[in-house]
Amino acid sequence: MSRPPPGVSPSRNFQNLTSSQADEDAYDYVKARPAAKLTSLTGSIAHIVKGALGGGILSCHVGFMKGGILVTIPLNFFFGIYMGYCLYLLVQSTIIIYKRTRIPVMSYADVGEASLMMCSKKGLARFSKLFRYTIDIIIMIDLFGSCCCYQIIIAKSIKQLVENVPDAKFEGKGEGYPNLRVYLMVMIPMVILICLIRHLKYLAPFSIAANVLVAFCVVMVVYYAMILNPTLQGMETTTSIYGMLEYVGIGVFSMSCSGVVIPIENNMAEPRKFPIALTVGMGLIILATTSQGLFGYAAFLDKSVSPVTMNLPLSLLPKMLKGGIAAMIYVTHALNFWVPFNLAFYYLKKLHPPEKAVFWELLYRAIFVTVIGMIAVVFPDINALMGFLGVFCIANMAFVWPNIITLLVIWDRPGLGSMKWKLWRGIVLLVIGLFIFVCGSMVAIIELGTVFYKINIAQTPDE
Numbered sequence: 001m002s003r004p005p006p007g008v009s010p011s012r013n014f015q016n017l018t019s020s021q022a023d024e025d026a027y028d029y030v031k032a033r034p035a036a037k038l039t040s041l042t043g044s045i046a047h048i049v050k051g052a053l054g055g056g057i058l059s060c061h062v063g064f065m066k067g068g069i070l071v072t073i074p075l076n077f078f079f080g081i082y083m084g085y086c087l088y089l090l091v092q093s094t095i096i097i098y099k100r101t102r103i104p105v106m107s108y109a110d111v112g113e114a115s116l117m118m119c120s121k122k123g124l125a126r127f128s129k130l131f132r133y134t135i136d137i138i139i140m141i142d143l144f145g146s147c148c149c150y151q152i153i154i155a156k157s158i159k160q161l162v163e164n165v166p167d168a169k170f171e172g173k174g175e176g177y178p179n180l181r182v183y184l185m186v187m188i189p190m191v192i193l194i195c196l197i198r199h200l201k202y203l204a205p206f207s208i209a210a211n212v213l214v215a216f217c218v219v220m221v222v223y224y225a226m227i228l229n230p231t232l233q234g235m236e237t238t239t240s241i242y243g244m245l246e247y248v249g250i251g252v253f254s255m256s257c258s259g260v261v262i263p264i265e266n267n268m269a270e271p272r273k274f275p276i277a278l279t280v281g282m283g284l285i286i287l288a289t290t291s292q293g294l295f296g297y298a299a300f301l302d303k304s305v306s307p308v309t310m311n312l313p314l315s316l317l318p319k320m321l322k323g324g325i326a327a328m329i330y331v332t333h334a335l336n337f338w339v340p341f342n343l344a345f346y347y348l349k350k351l352h353p354p355e356k357a358v359f360w361e362l363l364y365r366a367i368f369v370t371v372i373g374m375i376a377v378v379f380p381d382i383n384a385l386m387g388f389l390g391v392f393c394i395a396n397m398a399f400v401w402p403n404i405i406t407l408l409v410i411w412d413r414p415g416l417g418s419m420k421w422k423l424w425r426g427i428v429l430l431v432i433g434l435f436i437f438v439c440g441s442m443v444a445i446i447e448l449g450t451v452f453y454k455i456n457i458a459q460t461p462d463e
Contacts, residue, residue, distance in 0.1 A: 014114035014128075016100045021413060029098040030271055033105060038269035041277055047264050048257050048281030050211055053288055054336070055149050055329060055382075056254030057214060058307035060289050061221070061296025062383055063254070065304045067247030068238040069297065073290060075244075079251055080286035083398045086429060087261045088278055090402035093409040094262055105266045108259065109135045112401065115408040124408075135401065136343055139259060142393035143340035144372055149385050150333040151191060151376045153307050155183040157326035160310055161319065168310040170380065170461035179461075180380050188373040194334045195341075195369045196362055206335075210328035217321060218292045221308055225295035232298045245443040248436060249387025251293075255285045256390070258398035259339075306382040341368055378456065384447040391440025399433025 018024045039047065064072045094111045098104050101114060112135045116128035156168060159180055163173045171179045225232070265274045297304055300311040309325050312318035345361055352360045379385060407426045416422045455461045 012110070012113075014097075014101050014103075014110075014117045016118045017102050018100050024096065024099040024413075027099045027102060029095065029104040032102070033266075036267070039264070039267050040269055041273050044264050044268050044274070044277040045281045045284070047260065048277060049284050049288075051257040051260035051264070052255050052281075052285045053211070053214060054332075055146065055153055055307065056250070056256075056386060057289055057292050058153065058217065058309065058325075059250055059382055059386055060254050060293035061300065061304045061308055061311075062306050063247040063250035064293040064297040065236070065302065066239065066243045066250075066383075068236045068243065069294065070237040071239070071244050072247050072251065072293065075247070076251055076255075076290050076293065077286055079248075080255055080282050080289075082429075082432065083252070083255065083258070084278055084282035086399055086402040086433075087258060088275060089406045090258075091261055091265050091274055091278070093402075093406045094265070096409050106262065108139065108262050108397075111262065112405060115405045119408050120412050135397075138393050138396055140340040140343055142259065142389055142397065143336060144368070145385060145389045145393070147333055147337050147340075147369075148372050148376045148379075149382050149389075150329050150336065151184060151187060151373060152180075152380055152382050152385070154326045154330055154333075155180055155187055155376075155380075156307070156310060156382075157322050158187075159183050161322060161326075164314060166314060168305040170455065181377050181455075184373060184377045184380060188370055191330070191333060191373065192366045192369045194330065195337050195365050197334055198361065206328060206331040210325075210332045213321065213324050213328050217309060217325065218288060220312065220318070220321060221292055221299060222295045224312065225299035227299075229298045229301070232294075234301050235297055242443060245391075245440050246383070246387055246447065248440050249390035249444050250383060251289070251390070252394045252398070252436070252440075253386045253390030255282075255289050256394040256398055257281065257285070258394060258402075306386075337369070341365060344368070379448055379451050380455065381447075381451040384444070384451045388441070388444035388448055391436055391444050395433055395437040395440065400430060400437060403429045403433065 018027075067075070090111070093115065094106060097106065097111055097114050097118075100118065103110075106114070109132045113128045113132035116131050117125055119125050159172075160166075160168065163177055165173050167173075170181075261278065264277070265271050268274060268277070292308065296308050296311070300308075303311065305311060307325070309318075309322045312321065341364075345364055348364055349357055349360060403426045407423065410416065410422060
């Protein structure tokens with residue numbers, strides 16, 4: 001039987017092999033891990049920041065515009081701290097599961113399945129595999145959805161460079177210039193080609209270059225804010241509850257590292273220092289997203305659009321940055337595609353003979369990229385897609401599931417604490433997460449519906 005690819009793990013029969021707290025404490029999960037090239041504390045912080053600050057940070061300023069700065073700045077700090085604490089609880093619960101199962105390395109889906117499978121409430125244990133598949137599906141939706149956003153960023157950047165106009169409109173600037181949808185469709189074969197690369201080692205070096213360009217983009221935004229609006233005047237302080245919920249989706253999407261925290265902890269040379277890595281990493285993420293959001297909005301005010309590179313002027317250096325961002329996102333799109341595709345193909349390849357696995361893998365790669373591209377053609381709006389992914393996928397992965405898993409793991413041992421304070425903590429954190437998920441998803445679905453109607457039915461995309 002072939003082994004699953006990295007990042008993918010099969011369902012297993014997880015069992016609690018301990019009978020007391022002493023049994024748990026006796027197991028050193030760090031020593032039990034296989035010898036490998038492990039990551040330092042500094043490297044782990046960098047991976048956490050890199051896992052969050054992808055294409056999402058290029059839209060923070062639009063989120064700040066939609067919610068108003070007196071609402072979005074405090075919320076940005078709140079969501080960063082809230083997310084960091086929930087992910088801390090998730091990893092602490094994961095460590096307890098390592099000790100109980102004597103399995104020192106797990107994926108997010110493993111942790112979810114094991115938390116239910118070993119639950120003392122046997123009525124809940126039967127849902128363990130369903131929980132696992134739900135986690136896998138949401139991770140795939142989130143990462144494939146991010147690929148969709150990347151394709152729109154690339155297409156919008158190319159369109160602006162071809163037309164050489166500052167306006168970021170859906171329609172072409174005049175006769176002979178196609179609309180954004182044409183760019184998206186023409187791109188699909190090119191994206192398929194790079195996504196046919198089956199090994200990460202050929203693509204990984206470009207990820208560093210992409211992160212450097214994104215960081216430079218944030219610096220450019222701060223620079224233009226100081227040039228165009230040095231007093232930081234003219235920004236809306238508050239808008240509406242609807243606008244605030246629009247910001248929530250974009251804000252949560254732009255700072256989420258929920259899919260990478262467990263793999264990063266698994267690969268740390270000193271995993272007991274993970275809380276330090278998470279604290280510093282989330283601090284840097286909060287700083288970066290707040291800076292880009294505030295200064296981007298200050299620089300471009302009500303003309304703010306996604307990605308922020310569209311707002312930059314058409315002089316030589318900003319043009320080079322626009323082209324560089326488009327090129328790097330084209331390459332890192334394939335990196336982002338790699339994880340969810342391997343997860344999907346792990347299940348799909350069971351439908352086909354092993355000797356033809358490579359053929360079917362390449363075919364499915366082409367099919368998946370085409371479907372992602374067609375979704376971008378139908379919903380060519382970055383903000384609406386990011387908002388949906390933020391409240392529907394990230395709210396579950398970063399807020400809801402970590403607290404469910406934590407309560408399942410600690411319920412019997414070590415217990416809920418004096419006056420069951422850990423239960424009340426979990427309830428409060430869950431209620432906040434569920435509010436974001438339910439209310440935010442309603443707004444995000446309305447926004448997607450509006451985009452679909454304006455572009456595909458009313459034919460008024462730029463109104």
